[in-house]
Amino acid sequence: MQTPNASPSIAIIGTGFGGIGMAIRLKQAGYHNLTLLEKSDRVGGTWRDNTYPGAACDVQSHLYSYSFEPKHDWSRKFAPQAEILAYIEHCVDKYNLAPHIRCHSEVREARFDEESNLWQLTLADGNTLQARILITATGQLNRPAWPDLPGLDAFRGRVFHSARWDHDYDLSGRRVAVVGTGASAIQFVPEIARSVDTLHLFQRSAAWVLPKADRPFQRWEQALFAHLPGWDRLYRTWIYWQNESRALAFTRFHRLLDLYAAQARREAARHIRDPEKRRRVIPDYRIGCKRILISNDWYPAINRDNVNLVTRPIDGIREDAVVDADGRRYPVDAIILATGFRATEFLSPIRILGRQGRLLNEAWRDGAAAFKGISVSGFPNLFMLYGPNTNLAHNSILFVLESQFRYVLSGLDALAHRPGAALDVRQDRLERFSSRVQRALSGSVWDSGCRSWYLDRNGRNTVNWPGFTFSYRFATRRVNTADYQFLDPAR
Template sequence: MTQKSNNAQPSIIIIGTGFGGLGMAIQLKKAGFTNVMLLEKAGQLGGTWRDNTYPGAACDVQSHFYSYSFEPKHDWSRKFGLQHELLEYMEHCADKYGIREHIRFNSEVAEAAFDDTRNRWTLTLASGEKLEAQVVITATGQLNQPAWPDIKGMGSFEGTVFHSARWNHDYDLKGKRVAVIGTGASAIQFVPEIAGKVESLALFQRSAAWVLPKPDRAFRPWEQTLFKAIPAWDRLYRYLIYWKNESRGLAFTKFSGLLDIFARQAKREARKYVTDPDKLKHIIPDYQIGCKRILISNDWYPTINRSNLDLVTDPIEKIDAKGVQTRSGKHYPVDAIIFGTGFRASEFLSPIRVTGRGGITLNEAWNNGAAAFKGITVSGFPNLFMLYGPNTNLAHNSILYMLESQFQYVLSALDALQNHPGTAMDVRKDQWERYSSMMQKGLEGSVWSSGCSSWYLDENGKNTLNWPGFTFSYRLSTRNVDPTDYQFLEAAG
């Protein structure tokens, strides 16, 4: 792409500084776009890796593939990156590529509205300040709004309460009676870290998770040296990870019977470590493996078997001043309650109010569920590009691969805009609807529609999150913008 002069290029605002926002900003700078601003609601960059600082926080995608292809890191300490390392990597990228000077911290976006008369977006911050841009790119992620369950009496508890995504590091858990509500991806990591410190741990489980061994270990110094000395080996290693992960895509979408191999492995692991027959009975799921997120851990089952851990599957009735009471009437007195209940993943862009052409809000456009053309654009919302939008989440590979595909698509869209000065590009409604139908058709028969209740599904049971195919097919489809998919709107004013 040719270098853009500051006067001719569009002004661009990116919302969020996680992997999506940072990577997009870097690619824009590389392409010659300098009129770029990133808005970050917090005082530090990093997205989910800034927020999730709970004990044991780590990635479940291999380090070498959970990093930008254009910025390899050779000295990962482990095969699977730890939270602090991932955050340090992101800080490094921001510094190396000069992105910090474009970031406005403590700038939470409350509203974004499109002005048809001028083809401009007006963003209103929580402070009331207004900013304008020709192009808005959202990089708010899917794991940024903690999900709090609606439990009777939550406000009456007299002890300490926090969500795993907002970990209270000032509270010492040593010797405390602790309740953990939820057994999802976060709990799988932090429960083993705290179980040996607390006096007792009541673990409230609504449904069990399929948990497989994590093929993790520390990298040896000679391996790190080899990665650095021979870049081709680093690239080959990344390539091998990609195809190993990608090969699992068919099992999730078309041949779910293949996943039974992993189910048998998970059951063997559980039986190996969990000697309490009652715990064993409740820790193995009763739904098809893969229907919910498959988790990886080497210390989950040994932790479940601990004598100071009480696995509670009786539904919670209420929380009172002193603890948690279940439906059967049993009361669990505790000093602290930790919610490991995940995120409101299907509420894209929440809580920002987004208004497009003709005063239509994004919520109204999505009254039948979130949907975006190629997971990036929505009809009626010109010059608005979403990173990690509807149906671009993965269960088998690295989201960074999807994000880099989206970076290329957005750059191609900006090129198209350069060819139509002063216009705003809006994806055609028929193309948007056709693509959305294609997504849902592709998800039919996938393991995610096998009947369980998961965070992949919205409140109406529609899978608005997952990509129903191979990631290389997504990359091919996002390599370039087809201008015929869009209408280029002249300003009405």
């Protein structure tokens, strides 16, 4: 373990679950010379940004929290946005992270200096700082994807993205267009459909939607969690293995997913009266190829008379209407873009330059790849949290993040034996790991032919981990220095 005086300077970009959890673990290990850089005015990551009506998690509360910081009084099995954000803020307070956090500090460029083995960081306001270790925790779902809709700039009504919800605009009695039917729309459409006059829902492709096993926790249940720590751990473990078992369906036994598809069809038939609407909400691709969504009020919302499901492509936007490919006009007062995020553009728009001034985007010209989702050859002492191919479709990302925390700490321990040196993953180890991941993905349900946000512009899955989370934890249990080279400063 490093003592505080001997600890290297560490910069962490982002204050969501990844950045906050990493900072806690660093401080617990004795690394106190650290700075968290946050572009916004407060912590929270995606749970700060996504404040739309109905925002909530689709992973169970007790598993979507740090194992080292359990919360016993979750209000529901699946926590709402505000409660998750409050949990993150609680962690900041409890572990005294505020002195380490710099808000309004957007990183524009990170450049590795081979003379000193330091990362030179340039912020949007022109300020600069140095760090020996750079840890990115920017997440995969932090940059909203704005669709290329002709005429959108000319629309005279209100336009906003679901991840930048306009709370000053009252939707009551308005004619509203929602573009997209992904994870965010699944949650907010049922909320706003009750109060708007008309809701035109533009769907490019349907989503598989399953019931959400959600309910409030009773007080006696919360008391059990608080006073019987073993019960809390047992409950969390049960949830973990229940979720983990689903990896078999995604990666090996795809026919198991057909049972979920049948369940989704039954739910649609039970809630939607109009046979044409019912037909159009059932996808034409294999279940699991895109993200499976969970909701108890999506199909009832579609069934509402004031919700118009439009499956024809959008031709363009006029001053007061959306026009589809058949020329039909849909007069609206507001347009809400539920078009997701630029998930495959890792670390963008930060300009990252490694050894010999090589741009990370150049290293990733054929697709993003990182050794164990964490390290990229040519970019020493750079550790990515929630990097390429570490996303999950079946379990909690916090389990993966905690595996990465341990791996980064192991890397810092290795560097402690070589003061001033930098750790750079070997290119052959990176290529071997990436090839193994892509081979495993080629037989998964995500490779069954649909177009999803898991795929980059080349059709390569750079997002998902192709197996069990416990196998990822085993793979990241420690840094094997044979996978890396130690670089001494050039001067």
